[in-house]
Amino acid sequence: MSADSIKKALSGDISIGSIVKIQGWVRTRRDSKAGFSFVSVHDGSCFDPIQVVAPSDLANYSEEIQKLTSGCAVICTGELVESQGRGQKFEIQASAVKVTGWIDDPDTYPIQPKRHSFEFLRDVAHLRPRTNTFGAITRVRHVAAQAIHRYFHENGFFWINTPIITASDAEGAGDMFRVSTLNMTNLPHNEDGEIDYEQDFFGRETFLTVSGQLNVEGYCQALSKVYTFGPTFRAENSNTTRHLAEFWMIEPEIAFADLDDLADLAEDFLKYVFQAVLDECPDDMAFFAQRIEPKAVERLETLIGAPFVRVDYADAIDILRNSGQKFEFKPEWGLDLQTEHERFLTEKHFDAPVVVKNYPVEIKAFYMRLNDDGKTVAAMDVLAPGIGEIIGGAQREERLDTLQQRMAEQGMDAETYSWYVDLRRYGTVPHAGFGLGFERLITYITGMSNIRDVIPYPRVPGRADF
RNA sequence: UCCCCGGUAGCUCAGUUGGUUAGAGCGGGUGACUGUUAAUCACUAGGUCGUUGGUUCGAGUCCAUCCCGGGGAGCCA
Numbered sequence A: 001m002s003a004d005s006i007k008k009a010l011s012g013d014i015s016i017g018s019i020v021k022i023q024g025w026v027r028t029r030r031d032s033k034a035g036f037s038f039v040s041v042h043d044g045s046c047f048d049p050i051q052v053v054a055p056s057d058l059a060n061y062s063e064e065i066q067k068l069t070s071g072c073a074v075i076c077t078g079e080l081v082e083s084q085g086r087g088q089k090f091e092i093q094a095s096a097v098k099v100t101g102w103i104d105d106p107d108t109y110p111i112q113p114k115r116h117s118f119e120f121l122r123d124v125a126h127l128r129p130r131t132n133t134f135g136a137i138t139r140v141r142h143v144a145a146q147a148i149h150r151y152f153h154e155n156g157f158f159w160i161n162t163p164i165i166t167a168s169d170a171e172g173a174g175d176m177f178r179v180s181t182l183n184m185t186n187l188p189h190n191e192d193g194e195i196d197y198e199q200d201f202f203g204r205e206t207f208l209t210v211s212g213q214l215n216v217e218g219y220c221q222a223l224s225k226v227y228t229f230g231p232t233f234r235a236e237n238s239n240t241t242r243h244l245a246e247f248w249m250i251e252p253e254i255a256f257a258d259l260d261d262l263a264d265l266a267e268d269f270l271k272y273v274f275q276a277v278l279d280e281c282p283d284d285m286a287f288f289a290q291r292i293e294p295k296a297v298e299r300l301e302t303l304i305g306a307p308f309v310r311v312d313y314a315d316a317i318d319i320l321r322n323s324g325q326k327f328e329f330k331p332e333w334g335l336d337l338q339t340e341h342e343r344f345l346t347e348k349h350f351d352a353p354v355v356v357k358n359y360p361v362e363i364k365a366f367y368m369r370l371n372d373d374g375k376t377v378a379a380m381d382v383l384a385p386g387i388g389e390i391i392g393g394a395q396r397e398e399r400l401d402t403l404q405q406r407m408a409e410q411g412m413d414a415e416t417y418s419w420y421v422d423l424r425r426y427g428t429v430p431h432a433g434f435g436l437g438f439e440r441l442i443t444y445i446t447g448m449s450n451i452r453d454v455i456p457y458p459r460v461p462g463r464a465d466f
Numbered sequence B: 001u002c003c004c005c006g007g008u009a010g011c012u013c014a015g016u017u018g019g020u021u022a023g024a025g026c027g028g029g030u031g032a033c034u035g036u037u038a039a040u041c042a043c044u045a046g047g048u049c050g051u052u053g054g055u056u057c058g059a060g061u062c063c064a065u066c067c068c069g070g071g072g073a074g075c076c077a
Helices: A006-011 A118-122 A132-154 A213-223 A259-280 A282-291 A296-305 A313-321 A339-349 A400-409 A418-425 A438-446
Strands: A019-032 A036-042 A050-055 A073-082 A090-101 A206-208 A225-233 A246-255 A309-312 A354-360 A376-384 A388-395 A431-437
Touching (some): A006 A050, A019 A090, A036 A073, A050 A073, A132 A225, A132 A259, A132 A282, A132 A438, A213 A246, A213 A431, A246 A259, A259 A282, A259 A296, A259 A354, A259 A388, A282 A296, A313 A354, A339 A376, A431 A438
Parallel strands (some): A050 A090, A309 A354
Antiparallel strands (some): A019 A036, A036 A050, A073 A090, A246 A431, A354 A376, A388 A431
């Protein structure tokens, strides 16, 4: 017979008395001398494990079932019955329990039915998905990803698979990972004594992408509403709870749109994703609220129900300066907001996500649209309590001469970006887009405090295990 | 990269002003008991105290070094 997921077995959709087969991994085993053992089995399909009641008259009872420990893989067949005990509605009265995989040395099996530190679990990243917390994170991550695609699809956006290997540095800042097939122990050199990248695979220097934005702009100015959702790489030596060297980024780009349109999109989009997770992962979210972040559910509900706070950069600076709060770095027009400033705005002053708009031109990237005041650009950041910047975006500079002037000011290579400038030469339109760090979003939703714990196998400076 | 904190049993931790044989809970094993719920009770096994060097009669404890981890900052998503 075919197997059912534990989710289905617990759903109430299977009639009592049916014979079911479930397959999964043992979480705990409790023996009763009354003649049976309780085996708690999970398969990842839902938060709850199912309780399998294995009677002592099973052929392999004393030889196998009584020797089950956490982590053993089992296939259980039996009657789905209403539970006689408290704590679960249904359970399986087993007629057969087949053990497909034992634990080599139960004494040293890392995943025990107890609380582990997240630091320890990072060292066993291949086994941590078996825990409650990482099972829940994985399901939430999946549901959020699906909701993101669904939101865009339903709103007429096209998913654009921008290249992962690139020759251009999309933001003019930040170290990139080099992509090369040259023999590193015997590098070819040109006449000037420099490394001869003409002999490399692509005939030039190439890197892993730090953003799909520049590429997606081309598709935006043809298909109007587009987005990217893919892996992104930053070789910065950042050692924080909110940075990864490899992460997933979502970058919508909309044509015939200005900064306010973009802020509207960011707000509508985030609310949709939050609602989807609340709707589709109630058990997992309840777990986060119970064990990880007490306000995990409440704050999402609050956020969905109220408009986002929007504030101009200049006004944010005034709020900070008049706050009476002592800051290590004094807030000043022209300087970027420090983490302490963002925290004050999101956690104390507004106690909500905040959209900060119109930053000084000096502190923002070349492609952001210059405002009429000549001092600011149409950029926006969405700041979330506890996380900081979750979204960074801007209306793009669509005017050819202004863009060229800004590129020249920053000493950028016109040749490398000629194709990007072309987009302003041929049917240019006002357009805007933002970048959302997927893992930062998951961090915010779940209340997990370290971004390394919301991606399956984190890559950070000095570590690429697994 | 900078600042601070940490590294003791499979895991989570305690370990006094430096002093005999380094402890607990959970997990593992054995037994008892029970429709159990991270079950309970008893017994039991399990440690190169991160590395290297130094101070000392004596170092888990003090100093230096390196390695690793965590938190904060910068940069950003």
